Structure formats: C-alpha cells, structure tokens
Amino acid sequence: MSGRPAWQPVIGLEIHTQLSTASKLFSGAPTAYGAEPNTQASLVDVALPGTLPVPNRAALEKAIRFGLAIGASIAPHSVFARKNYFYPDLPKGYQISQYELPVVSDGRMTVRVEDGRTIEVAIQRAHLEEDAGKSLHDAFHAASGIDLNRAGVPLLEIVSAPVLHSAAEAVAYMRTVHTLVRWLGICDGNMQEGSFRCDANVSVRPLGETRLGTRTEIKNVNSFRFVEKAIEYEIERQIRALENGETIVQETRLYDAAHHRTRPMRGKEDADDYRYFPDPDLPPLVVTEADIAAVAAAMPELPEARRRRYIETLGLSESDAQQLCADKPTSDYFEAMLALLPGAAKPAANWVLGELAAALNEAALAIEHTRIPAPMLAGLVARVRDGTISGKNAKDVFAAMWAGEGDADAIIAARGLRQISDDGAIQAAVEAVLGEFPGQVADYAAHPEKQEKLLQFFVGQVMKKTRGQANPQQLLAVLRDRLRAALDA
C-alpha cells in the first residue's frame, strides 16, 4: 500500500458489550437471547405507569471487574442519568445510562497490532446503561412491531480516547477488548447476537496537526471485518473530500456491508439534545473499598500478565505465548496440561497449538468442546517425554485418542507402540539389518560423502524391523558406534 503521508486518521471506538447477567439492569426479567417477542419484558421493561427501576448489583460487579482489568479508577459514587428521546422501542421515553459520573474511568490497554507493533490505548470511561428494545419493520403489513425482550438488558459502553490511527489499530484494539471481556467472563462476545458491537468515530487531519478534524460516527458495526472495512472506507472518503476542498460534515453514518461503504443516516436534521439529568429514581451507586477488594480477589490472571509469564518464566516464544493467550479456554487448557507436566511448557504448547488446534479446526469445534481433555493430552506428552513412545507414533496415538479409543497408555498398549529403549534389543536389530545389507555397509566405508544418507537408510530399516518402536536417539547412537567400529576394523 502506498499510503498518504500527508494525512493522519484519528479513530476512537465506543464498544457496547452486553454484560452476561441472568436478569436485566433494572428489572428481574431474564436476558436470554432468542425468546419469543415480548416474553421477557416485565412491567418495568414495558414502562407501565408507577413502575420503578432497581439496579442489578451483578452488572455493577462485572463493570468493576472490567475497570480493575484495565487499571482504571472505580467511582465510589457513580450516577445514573436519563437520556431523553422518543422512539417506539424506548418504552420510558428515556434510556437510563451514566453521563457525568461513570462507574469506570481512566484505564488503559496494551494492544498488539498485526504488523508487530504494540500500542497503549487510553480508555476514557466505561459506563453502565440499559439497551433499548427492537423495532421489527418487516414483520407486519403497514405497521411496525416492537420487541421489548432486549429492553433493559445491561450494557457496558467502553469508550476509548481518539488515539487509534488506522483501521488495523482499531480492529486490533477491538479484538483485545473482545478477548478481555470474554476472559473476564463479563460478556459472551457473541457478535451475531449483538452482544458485542461498536460505534467508530473517525476523523482525519494533516500529519503533524494536533487539533482533531471534524469527525463522523459510524454506528452499530458488529463484526471485526466490517469495522475494518467501514473505517478504511471512511478514512478514504474523508481524505478524498478534503483533498477536493470539501468540508467534512459532523454526522452519523451507517456501514452498508453489501456495498462496502458508509452512508449518512437518514432524517436527523435536528441536533440531538438528550436533556441528560440524574435519574431521580436511582440513588448514586455506591462502591466501597471492600466491594472492590472482593472483585479483585476473584479476578483471574489477565491475558497480558499471562502472556508475559509464558515468555519470561516458561521460555515460550512470543508467537506461542500470544496464540495461547488469544482466549481464556485455550490458555486454561494449556494451564491444565502444565499442572501435570512441570517443566514441559514447550512440548505442551506445541501440542496445543499444533495437533490439537488442527484437529479442532478440522472438526470446527471450540476448545471447550474438545474430544481430548487436557489431562489426556498431558498423558500423551508425558509418554513422549519419558521415552515410552516416539514422537512419530505419538501423532498416531493422538489420532486414536481423538477417535475416542481411550487414553495414551491404553492406546499404546493396545497397539503395541511401546518404544524399544533396551540397548540389547536395539543392537540385535542393528546387527540383523547390517547383516541383511552388506553392500550398503561396504558403500558406507568406501564413500564418506554417502554416509549421512546411508545412516538414514539403516535407521529406516531398523525402524521397519521394530515397527517404529526403537528409540530414535538410542538407535542412532548404536548405529554410529557400530559403523565406526566397522570402519575401524
């Protein structure tokens, strides 16, 4: 890509994560996805007269967990505010959100960009708010339907500072947040169901300029690929406009996935005035030091800390560490193996990222649904490490385990794969092979340049005779000794 050195894109993301609580943010109605329309809407969600919101502490606890994970400040008092606007899927005529005093502010995340760079992304705030319902415009003839199942579902809106400078950085950041919220168990991350979606604020400015350009907001994008495409398109569009001497209009735009472009959202002529004010139905949310300590005590090791430990303490490569920490189930699987295989981090990592990843991929299974539990795979690695089987046979044992034939020891026994590590047995096999191929033995003595190749030939023959069970290191040592002796003789 040639790039345009004259312009610098500036991007900030507002990521909406649906907090995985059993009930809604302000009512007892369940939050399960996919129920029949309006079967998960309580009196409060329908906004019947006289009903009142009561905050769900589980959602607050999850917000605190996120805040602690990004090193943010947790507000001792945070305030719910009403965002007032009329829309049929907004039953109260206002959305309960947090405005001036969000529960989480001032955090940061380390993000690894695809090109290998590492960037620090400042998170301005993360606030609790309720989701709106859903308008169904195609379900009825000449009328719209309203489904309030989603109304009141808890969201944590995570707002980054405008510090991202390319679509790639934005997507890398979004992926890091996605990994983290799932890692923390606060959001299922399901983008098809809308549990994780994002608005992107995009502007461009001449390189070297410190003031921000006029931004546009791309609303409600729910896939990594679309976010990347939408931002790329928007950057190009703005640069082209500016280079043509046009000005950028501050507006909300929608991403049109079919045509890979953004377009202005229709019909919002008036500047929005949401008339935010503190919700008088809800006293400030109080978070004590003890509340924070309780959440902190239950925090899992975070992906970034784990990644560093893998590299610094376990001696894994950057790339292996990165891949193992891409999601918590993979990393936890590796941890479970490690607990049974002290000092065997590297082979354990190789198996998880190699054979296991390939098998899962082929079967289109998530690691949570693997056919080989971590202790079983650890058992296989242990048998390779203690020399019971060869690395080559281990792959067959893995395949048999995947097929459900039992654990490593059972398969090794059933198939007679136990490696021959007895010097005497290996020497006998070597003698037999050398006896069978006197010509090759003579060649070995006569042509030093053929020795390596012939050595491999003899190894192959011994393996054939022992059905692959000879310990390869031992075999090689015996062969070299024996052939050297033949040369000396």
Next chain:
Amino acid sequence: MSGDVAQLAHDLRARRVSAAELVREALAAARRRADLNAFVTLLDDAAADAASQCADAALAAGTASPLAGIPFAHKDIFCTNGMRTTCASRMLENFVPPYDATVVERLRGAGAVAIGKANMDEFAMGSSNENSYFGPVRNPWDAARVPGGSSGGSAAAVAAGIVPFATGTDTGGSIRQPAAFCGITGLKPTYGRVSRFGMIAYASSLDCGGVLARSAADCAQVLAAIAGHDARDATSVARPVDDYVAALGGDVAGLRIGVARQYFGGGVDGGVAAIVHAMLREFEKLGARLVDVDLPNAALAIPAYYVIAPAEASSNLARYDGVRYGHRCADPTTLEDLYTRSRAEGFGAEVKRRILVGTYALSAGYYDAYYLRAQRARRLIAEDFARAFAEVDLVAGPTAPTVAFKLGEKSGDPLAMYAADVNTVAVNLAGLPAISIPAGFSDGQPVGLQLVAPAFAEARLLNASHRVQLATDWHLRKPAR
C-alpha cells in the same frame, strides 16, 4: 359516616356493625355526594361485598388488624390491579393496571377496603383540583370553593364523611394543602418512608405517598400500615419503622416549636395568621415552647420547585406516547403524528405547561442556569431546616397562605396558583415529614397549621398533633349536610 378510624374499629370489634355494612354505607354516601365529584371510579356492590368478606372473617376470628374492615379511598394515582387508574387524565382514561402499588398492597393486607379512586389534579399537577379531566372537585365546606389539590378528591371525601381516611400523594403540598382547605388532618411522611412503587410518578425526587384523615391518631394508624422499606423502590429507605401508634401517648411538655418568620410573610392572609398563632398558643398551654426560627432561603422554594418538578415531570411523562398503553390518537399517519396527536389530545393544559417548562429547563444551554441552580437552591433550603432543627424539635406555620379560594379564581393565572404553595414546597425539597392539622376557621373556612419535623421524626409530629387534638376540637368540626 360519622366515626373516625378508631371509633369504627371499635364498633367492628363490638359487632355493632360489619365490614360489609360499613363499606356499603361508604359507597352509598359516595353516591349521595356525587355533587362533590370526589371520585373517578367507585367499586360496585358485588366487588365491595367480596372485598369486605375477608375483613369480616378476620374480625370474627379475632385476627383482624386495626384497619380491618375500614372503608377508605385511594387517590387515583395509586395503581390498583384490575381497577382502572386514571391519574385524572384522558391519557389514562381506560388504563387498568395489572398490578397493585405497594401502598395498595399493604392496605389490602391490613384488611382496609378501598371503595374507589379519588379525583385529583391531572398527574398530581395542581393546587385546586381544577385540573382533572373528570372535572373539578367541590369543597364540602363551600361548594363554590376548591378543595385544594392535588389530592382534592381524597380530602373532600374525608371531610364530607364518606370515608374516614384516604391515601394521597404530596409533591409540593398535595396532601397538606387540601387537608387544610377541607378542615382535616393530612400527613406527608419523610421522602423514602413510603414506597413509591405503583404510585404514578409526577416528580420522582419529591413525590411522597401519605394519608388524609380526621385526626393525627388515625394518620398514625394508617402510616403504620403503609410505611417501610420496599425492594421495588430504590429510593425507599431501609430503616426500622417507629411505632407511631404507641408514640401518641408521649408528652409535649418542653417540646420546642420553631415559628418561622418567613411562613407568615406578605402573601399570608391576616385572618389565617391569627388563627395559626392561636393554635400555637394551644401548644404552649400544653407545655411546648415557641421559638422564633429563621429560614432565610424560604423564598427560593417556589422557583426551585417549579424548575425541578417540571424537569422531572417532562421525563417521567415521556412514556405516555400512545405506543403501548394509554390514549392513542385515531389513524396516525406517521410516528411523529402518533406522538404529537396522542399527547396533544391526552394531556390537559397544566400538564402540557409543565412538560414544556421542564423540557426547556433541561435543554442544552439552559440546564446550568435552571436545573443546576434549582438544585443548589434545594440544598440551601435543606440546610435552612437543618440549622433550624439544631434549635427546635418542630417548625410551624400556616399550611396555606389563605383559606380555600373560589373555583375559577386562580385558574387563569398559573403564577398566582403556584404562589399558594409557598409554605409547603420547601418541605418536599428538603424531603422532610410534615402534617397539616385543623386550626380553626377564617371567614367560615377551615385553616390548617403545618408542623414540619426532621427526617423520620413522624412519631414526634403525630404525637404533638395528637396531644393538641385531645385538647382542641377543630378537627372534629364537620361541614353542614
């Protein structure tokens, strides 16, 4: 119905009358006094009999609570499961809630029998009960006068002897002022003492459920039934409920009553002031001490209230959009049309006025100048009371600056109407408990004395009122007919 709650409870236990008979009698009285227009909806006889049966059974079994079998009225702002709840608005003319408000639930649990829903100012916005979609309520003392508002139907029904007590709500004086105008006792508890769940919101930070009855003793009995924490209202307070009935036996000797100079300001009618002073001397006779107190920010109360209350109302009433329930205009052509016409047709003039004022006060560019300043004023008013209560146990003054005015007298002048709330709204802004008790008559019309107490000191308020009611008979006076 001649008796108060205490008398009727006694009669019920003595088997001189059954709950079914009392309830029938109350319904008959309500129909007989249709001229007052105190009710929006009345229970039918069959439902009344069914409702009384439980109470009669409990009375027969000797398990009845003090309110069992007592007929009463709910202000039509409390949601009643299966009985329409209109808030005196065309918007909710046909709204039948599928649930009971906490206050409704608790009074039913106590065995009291609601005979119907009392008329009120639309969405509790008004001080005269002239803002009802179902027409104005008449004052039982003088049919040409207003009963006060917004709990005008509740006050008129009690004053006319239809029921011994009624529920009400008080956002800026809506229990105390009609109690004063109708010559009865009206209690507004501390904000958070009575659950707001199921009470249709006007201004959430000010709205307070309470009771109108003949006497402080009856108010104590009803408050005991409705007070207490409710997990369905996040602003309800988890604090033990005092024994209000037991507290009635207390003494008032040595009680320090603060007389606020500002409550006798320019707008207060001379006759009203004289009667209030006379009533305060009754407290002195009982051994209470009168102390002058200063509430220097009292003048901020009206402007602060008329910013904060409309601001909250503009948002609280946004849910009435014609989409899910309530009035919907005929044949809407667009979404905009649906909203505009449903709300234009469904709301009355005063409700629209307050929605407009509130929307303006919250708008970008005006928020700081109006809403935030009003909140600052609110803090100053609360601090005034805090300072006063460092010196005195109660603060006293006239509940309203005048006696009940004539129908139509102020309805053309909203500002004059708002000014009549001068002595009551500050109490709501500070979230304090207050009571209005009958203090005498000026020009033949009842005058109310307001007593204000520190937060959660309802027992003190009720005890003082009860002691003075034992020594005087203003609260026993009844209108002719």
